[in-house]
Amino acid sequence: MLTSTFQRLNTYLDSQVIGQPDLVKQLLIALLADGHILVEGPPGLAKTRAVKVLSDCIEGSFHRIQFTPDLLPADLTGTDIFRPETGEFTFQPGPIFNALVLADEINRAPAKVQAAMLEAMAEKQITAGRETYSLPELFLVMATQNPIEQEGTYPLPEAQLDRFLLQLNVDYPDEASELEILRLNRGEAMGIDKPEAVQISQREIFSARQEVLKIHMAEEVEHYIIRLTMATRQPERYSDQLDGWLQLGVSPRATLALDRCARAHAWLCGRDFVTPEDVQQMAYPVLRHRLLLSYEAQAEGIAADTIVSQLIAQVACA
Template identity: 90%
Template sequence: MSFLSLKFHHFCLTVCISRTYISMLASTFQRLKTYLETQVIGQPDLVKQLLIALLADGHILVEGPPGLAKTRAVKILSDCIEGSFHRVQFTPDLLPADLTGTDIFRPETAEFTFQPGPIFNSLLLADEINRAPAKVQAAMLEAMAEKQITTGRKTYPLPELFLVMATQNPIEQEGTYPLPEAQLDRFLLQLNVNYPDEASELEILRLNRGEALGIEKADPVHITQESIFAARKAVLSIHMAEDVERYIIRLTMATRQPESYSDQLANWLQMGVSPRATLALDRCARAHAWLNGRDFVTPEDVQKMAYPVLRPRLLLSYEAQAEGIAADSIVSHLIEQVACA
């Protein structure tokens, strides 16, 4: 066999192994999705968006009443992946050091040593994040944007695998601090969680009873951090046609130039989304397609992810707020007005 033939054979073998490995990764994430849906019943969107945030390397903001398995979802996910998990209950008296950590004086060495806080975990559940004061929000902003925290004169990197799932209670407003636009823009997705239907509620009842009785549940799916990083590369490498790329650009540009599409849209929007929304929509559409078993992105993937991606980033005008127009209604109007080809 000639040298060129050997090189070609090696190339084909490498491509075959790579495709096999990617197929194995996709199968593993499908099994993870199925397992999570058996443990977090009645919230398929929450499960799927959590996995999309994990694959797209972003953070997720979840809004919904208490008791809808928000904490349970991220806790069960943490049991399935290689990495540490911590839950922080945000309160008005929380200090940045309670989150980031602080320097501790050691009498035996007469030196200060840094004691890491709960933010130094791979998965962080920020429960009722809008109850934290401005200084804590600033610490969260640096962590989410730069994957690092600064205390005093020193900066410390966070784990390479770092995902924040923050929750908000839409019912109670007393003692809350609305998240600033800059921090909302750091969330990859915002998901609104609703109550489960009657059939799902019955399943929840039976699952809870089984857990209380100690009945064995399905074995969890375990995923290493190496597999997660490999899956992220696979997601970024799937095919996106130029027409789909331009469709994403047109959607985001429509929020900045709404008068070019409709007077109604111009009255509803005070400010358009930033380029960060374009990047988020690209990543999330790819992750959505990959989770659905495809190696290419369609306009439907973009439309599906436009709601959670644009929802926290649209700055509504006073007219829209006075009329009770929701961000989702504006996204629907955008999809109607902007041609996908």
């Protein structure tokens, strides 16, 4: 079964990306839900390694793009090159034309580059000159942001953040995981054989996506998703505190993302139906970057996850 194949892939990734089980799981959910993921965390927490190890397991190419303030859109998308031998211009594809793309420190690139990247993510195509070019059918972007050293960065506006299916915050591993990382790194440096990678074809990925879409979701769970998203737009119906914290609620894109991700989470857990717990598990990475907090909430240091927790506590499951 495809489910068991992806579960084995999850286990293998956990063995190679130590101490970041949430990152591994959310990467697989983004792959199954056909979306992109934004990861925020300090450097050195295996963000690049996670995507690289995943790329070794699935059919498709991988490329890492280091975003810098001097990057141009053409450096990302590609450009027309003049061929003297033919006297014609031909398009030279850029690094965006890969199945898996790591957009490292995306907030360090200027707005035009970010816009080109997000057009590719939203439309699965890029525009160069007068021509439009389609990207690979399998196309997953994991973009990273560094929460420190904000000088010289160009923060993604809310409308662009909304294009990401998921946003994940990664933190340092615990003591036991740190020891395991040490031993794994030493073993790799000594050339000790690692477990054989689980291999998954693109056909299997597309078939798994179809299975995810067919997962049963009861009407009550559908209404629960709607109530959660509506609560972000009408927080005054639930509490004065929520009303004071939220300046703007989430868009219908969040409803679609929560539906798709809850299904992927249930499927990855080996179930053929979605529970309210699946919705609650996925509410944090789906909603946290889409909520626009009020000045009062920001002044009080209220995190988006705190608001999501309040939503889950106050919105009835049925």
